[in-house]
Amino acid sequence: MNLNSKLVILFLCIALIPIMILEGISITEISDDLVNQKESALDSSLISKISDIEHYFDTRQTQTKLFATTFFPLQLDSNNINQPQTLDKIQIHIDAMLVETRSNSLDNFEDDTSRSSIEAIFISDVDGNILASTQREFIGHKLPSDLMNDADQSKYFFGGLQKNRIFSHNYITFAEDLKDTNGNDYGRILLQTPLNLIDPQDLSKGLNNDHEIFLVDSVSRQVTSDSSVKYSTQNWNNEYNQIDKCFAGQSISEQYINKDGKEVLGILKLLEDGNLCIVGEIELEKVFSPIYDLQFKLLSVFSMLLVGIVLLAIFFSRTISSPIKKLSTTMNEIRKGNFNVKLDKKPESSNNELDQLTNGFEKLLHYVKSTQDNLKGLVKVQTKKLEDSNTALVENMNLIKKQQEDLSNFKEALDKSANVLITDTTGSIIYVNDDFCKVSKFSREELLGQNPRIVSSYHHDKEFFKNMWETISSGKAWKGDIKNKAKDGSYYWSKATISPLLGDDGKPEQYIAILTDITNQKILEEKLSEALKNVKESELRKEEFSSMMTHELNTPLVPIKGYCEMLKDTDTFGTLNDDQLDFIGKIESNATLLERLISDLLDVQKLDMKKMTFVITEFSLDEFMNELEENSKHLMKNKEINFTVKCPKNLILKSDRHRLRQVLDNLIRNSVDFVPEKDGKILVEAKIKENNVIFSVCDNGPGIPKEKQSNIFKKFYQIDTSHTRKHGGTGLGLVICKGIAEGLEGKIWLESEFGKGTSFFICLPAPDKQVILNKMA
Amino acid sequence: MNTIMKVLIVDDNQDITGLLSKFLKAKGFENVVTNDPRDGLERIKEENYDVVLLDISMPEMSGIDIIQTLEREKILKDQKIVIFSATAFTTSQINDLLKKEGIQGCLKKPIQLNELLTAITS
Incomplete structure (x- = not known):
């Protein structure tokens, strides 16, 4: 609302409100007065009318009484009233009475005598039968019951006798009893006057x-x-x-x-x-009609006042607002940059505040104009400088543009090759590329503004994400595999690299996650891990099985071999004949073979499963070799064999003593089997060569043909099947020897020439690990 | 040897205990046999034996359990125990046992009776 309208409304309020209040009060007072005045006038007029009417009724009643007294001379009573001659007399009397009243001044109490006459006179007996009347047609009719009531008291009645209508309200009828000389009622007289009298x-x-x-x-x-x-x-x-x-x-x-x-x-x-x-x-x-007149007049005055006030208000507000408006228009022009606007200059001496304001503004405008001119000069100089730096800027811009293009290419490459997601520091998603949407099966609109938790599979524990947040919020990149859940509930794996994008202050501003889908790889890994688990379980079962077999198979051999030994001990348990001893010997040797077979099978199994365990201890080499020599002698009882053991003195060996012994026993047993019955030669030797210990078992057996040497370390391989029975081996010995040698990080090989014997070599290397070459004092 | 040696044989297999009992008796040893490892443990605690022959693989209570109980009660070192094992020398467990005071030696099943004799008398 502008100043103009505000001023007009203000004027109206100031001028009209008191007038309206005043008018309201005076109108109410006037109307109250008027009502009171009219009320008292009506009241007094009613009072006078009442007295007039009562007076009229009294006069008529008195007239009726007077008429009744005029019948005394006729000497009537209840007996003679019905006599025809009496009736004639009565008829004549009342007719005369009516004529008399119409000429008599009795009725002159009304100003207009034409309306004040008695219209009819009736005479009835005590039962109400009309005996005589100035209006003949009523004779013989009965009076209405109304007119019979209260007959003793002189009364008027509203109603009367009228032609064609026995009873009519258009009359007032005054009644009076007729009495004989003795004072007894014998009839009634009724005077009927028309209502127009009132x-x-x-x-x-x-x-x-x-x-x-x-x-x-x-x-x-x-x-x-x-x-x-x-x-x-x-x-x-x-x-x-x-x-x-x-x-x-x-x-x-x-x-x-x-x-x-x-x-x-x-x-x-x-x-x-x-x-x-x-x-x-x-x-x-x-x-109220005079009040309405007054109100109308007041309204006219108001309207005129209203117009006057509005015009006055507009005039005043114009005086104030037009200079202000001019100032405001000028200011707008200046704001647009037009400093050439002119203000009407007011006389300096004016007392008008608005004139002073205008002048002040004019001065200010002048000052601004001059300042601006100064500035223009300055701007020119600065503009030149700016142009120079602009040229430099354009060059920089081109450089930046090129870098941006490179960056955009890089981004495109990234978008095409990986799933990309960017969040702000609060963790809500601000960018996802098409590939991310494709993999997660969410639309971009569904993802933007959400937390990346929307694709969480709840596969990882809290620690996983805590670690991730700690890493990236400290400004470092985090790498790891994440299992996520797509919109349709399916899971997918991503190899993720999450890097913070650091702001100028070195704090993260955004986080960018670059994800590669590795779901297929993960599925394979899971399958592999499951398969591995199965293998491990089956290996465990195998191990349990071998442990059980070792015990269960060996246990029955104890009494078999034990009793054989006892039977052979003829000194203690009594003699047997040679055949019996031979049989016992065969039982025992077969039991022994069985024992070795069991033991070898288990060893092979252990080697296959790489479950062979080695117990590494330190021991004296020559003690070990002496023991070997002693314990091997019983193998050679049936043959003439030149058995020689050689080894260096005072050496401590660090190895699995029992396994090493097992290997050498096996090789010696093989040699014993293959050397000729007579002039057999077996040489067992331990030698130090460089940092290795080399054991060798040499014999003068038949030798192994070159073409068969490569098969010799394979399972169940024997050179000559016909020899098997004689040899009595398990076919597993060399396999185990090779396994043990390799388990001790050494190696085994053979040198043989067909017909000239065979040499087996075991080399145990690296003295720091297995062998201590320690010359004892 | 002037006094007769007293030997306790603990093995769940009756054939084995039967064999050993007969052999040792023939060789002039007094011996007591039990096929129940718990009974064996009680006997070791209650009486003094010159040698205890103890099987490792027994149901309910293994030879190792018995040795550990004795060790806990600090009476293992007073014993002279020869253990039988089907997998002698091949496990570090057996090797650890052999280092303990009171364990005389270990025989691999099947047992060579003359080796047993050597082990007892040595």
Whole structure:
């Protein structure tokens, strides 16, 4: 809202509000006064009317009594009243009476005598049969019951006898009993006067025409008609509560809606005898008409005032606001850069504050103009400098553009080769490439703004992610494999590199995750790991099996071999014959072979599974060789063999003594089997060569053909199957020897020439590990 | 040897204990046999034997359990125990046992009776 409108409204408020309040108060007072005035006028007029009416009724009643007394000279009584000659007399009498009244001044209490006459006179007997009447047609009829009631008391009745209508409300009938000389009733006299005697115009006489007065009887019948329906009675079925209240004895003076639907001020009063109520009503519209006139006049004055005030207000506000508006327009021009606007210069001596403001502004404008001119000079110089640096900038920009292109190419390459996701420092996603959406099966819209947790599979524990966050939030890159969950619930593996993008302050601003889908690789790994687990389990079962077999197979051999030995011990357990001893020997040697077979099989199995264990201890080499020599002798009982053992003295060997012994035993046993029955030669030797210990077992057996030498270390291989029976080996010995030699990080090989014997060599290397060449003092 | 040596044989296999019992008796040793390792442990604790022949693989309570119990009760070093094992010398477990005071030696099953004799008398 601008200043203009505000000022106009302010003026209106200041001028109009008091006037309106004043007007409201005065109108209310005036209307109250008017109502009171009218009310008291109506009241006093009603009071005078009541006295008029009561006086009229009294006069008529007195007249009726007077008429009754005129019958004494006729000497009538209840016996002679029905006599025809008597009836004639009565008829003549009443006709004469009627004529007399019409000429008599008795009725002159009304100004208009034409309306004040008695219309008819009736004479009836005590039972109400009309005996004589000035209107002949009624003779012989019976009086209405209304007119019979209360006959003893001189009374008037609303209603009377009328042609064609026995009973009519258009009359008031006054009745009086007829008495004989003895004072007994013998009949009744009735005077009928028309209702117009209490005409509304009479009732309203002396009042303005703004009100109406009428009479109502006890059953709410309007006795007098109003002006529109003259001389008629109306029954409005108790529409007025006020009438009931009036007949109940209250004096009513209040405003209500009358029978015509108009708002009126009404006064109701009960007449002295209690049979009639007089009602005076003034239409309020008529009462207030002078006020309406006044209001109309006031409104006209207001309108004129309003126009005047508005014009005045507009004039004043223009005076104030137009210079301000001019200033504001000027300021807008200046803001646009137009400094050439001109203000109307006001006289310096003006007392008007607005003029002073305008002048001040004009001065300011002038100052700004001069300052701007100075600036323009400066700007020119600076612009030159700027242009120079712009040229340099353009060169830089080109460089940056090229770098950006490189970067964009790099990004494209990255987008094409990997799934890329970028988050801000709060962890919500701000970028994903198409590949990421494809793998995760989420749309870009679903991912942006979310936490990467949306693809979490809950496969990894809290520690995993804690470690990740700690790494990247400290500014380092994190690498690892992550299992994620796609939108459709399927899982996928990604090899992830998450790097923070550091801001100028060295703190992370964004995190970029570069993910490669490795789901297939992971599936393979999982399958592999499962397969490995199965293999391990089956190996474990195998191990358990071999341990069980060792025990279970060896146990029955104990008594077999034990008893054989006991049987052979003839000194202790008694003698056997040679055949028996031979049999026992065969049982024992076969049991021994079985024992070796079991042992060899288990060893081969251990070697296959790489479960052969070695117990490394330090021992004296020559002691070991002496023991070997002693224990080997019993193998050679059946052959003439030149058995020689050679070894260097005072050497400590660090190796698995029992396994080494097993190898040498095996080789010696083989040699024993293959050397000739006579002149057999076996040489077992230990030698130091460089940092190795080399054991050798040489014999003068048949030798091994070159072509078969490569097979000799294979399982169940024997050179000559026909020889097997004689040899009695398991076919596993050399396999085990090779396994043990290699298990001790050494090697085994042979040198042989067919027909000239065989030499087996075992080399145990690296003295730091297995052999200590320690010359003992 | 003036006094007769008293030998306790603990092995769950009755054939083996039978063999050993007969052999040792014939060789002039007094011997007590039990096939229940718990009974064997009780006997070792209650009586003094010159030699105890102890099988390693026994159900419910192995020879190793017995040796460990004796060691816990600090009476192992008073014993002279020869153990039988089907896998002699090949496990570090057996080797560890042999280092303990009170363990005389280890015989691999099947046992050579003359080796047993040597082990007892040495």
